[in-house]
Amino acid sequence: MARNKKNKGGGLKGDEWLATYADTVTLLLTFFVLLYSMSSVDAQKTKSISSAFTSLMSGQSGDSIMEYNMYNGEVPLIGGETEDPIQGGEELTEQRKLYNSIKEFVRDNNLQDVVEIVDDERGVAMQLRDNILFETSSSDLREDSKSILSKLTSVIEAIDNPVLVEGHTDNRPINTSKFPSNWELSADRAVNVVRYFVEVMGQDAKRFSATGYGEFKPVAPNDTYEDMAKNRRVDILIVTADKEES
Template identity: 45%
Template structure:
């Protein structure tokens, strides 16, 4: 007995939609995997998600319906500034307002925020006594200290030229004495808690740049005031 041929009318005209839906689902999975391994532009992600969802359901989708990744990141605290980034910006603003941009350099290290003061601001060459005109700079820095509870480390540095002064036998001693005198200013003149401060001299052994030129040596002759990153920043 011969088999009957299926009439064209018996074929479901929408059967191709099953294959189409499967293909689109696979594409959606592919794009999700791509996003999980990379950072995608927010606007592009919205367009992709909207387009894919619209194709699968057959219903146009508004971009507003796509979750805003930036909002989600804010809710999770992603991209927020750390207390030390805020502190860094606040200090820079104060330094700029007082016209000390060329006098006090600010940098961020793993240990905390560093205020870098060149030798010429604080001391005469080869000496450790604070100059009279160093007071305005130290006054500005003193104004920052009450707003924080962190330990403050004052670090003295020199260039690699052996000292010829009779008062100090080495750059170790000169750099240490300079750091001590800065700490004494904060404690004795400004009345800050001495348990928060420490003084260290590194001599020529922690240069910022090589000592090949006089300009570079002047950069290395400095005092660093390190606000140690260990306690929560307390703002008034």
């Protein structure tokens, strides 16, 4: 019958590491318990994330439910409301309020297919492709585009901020008797949009300015037809108050 040999010389048995290991595990467990006790679960945010995920999986539109604000970490909720996760409840910036309001307006008026809302360092821009407003190589407003501009007038007249209308083209050259280059084409398109707001819709001319940038401020490379179409656009930019003061 085999017997266990005893270490009569008082040397190491080989299992001394177990005590150190047990102490390390205990310390780690204590550390994580401490972290959990110091944290707080935001029930409202968890509910919002759950709702957004449910909408996404069911195929419903949920871009306004779960759109993360890269400026200050806000998460807009259903119906345009915004949750501010910062303790102390800092107010939304003027630009973020305007962005949310315009996006809700565009959605409520079914303009998502013709108007894109863009955050700009100067404010919020309502971006329209050139084929919505004009015929090819023309600066005359299409008749069916005027109803779109008329609806956007409601956004413009609701606030007193300056409005910058900016025309853009792709990099294909133009050389006609009326438009020797893309500078003239983009500038004339911007001017005609401003004139519609002022002369037809009765807006205050002092608030508006028109600028043509030609092909020199693209939003995409001019190497495909789709990207060229993105560059041919008119931006109706509302300058936010916080940008005016800076």
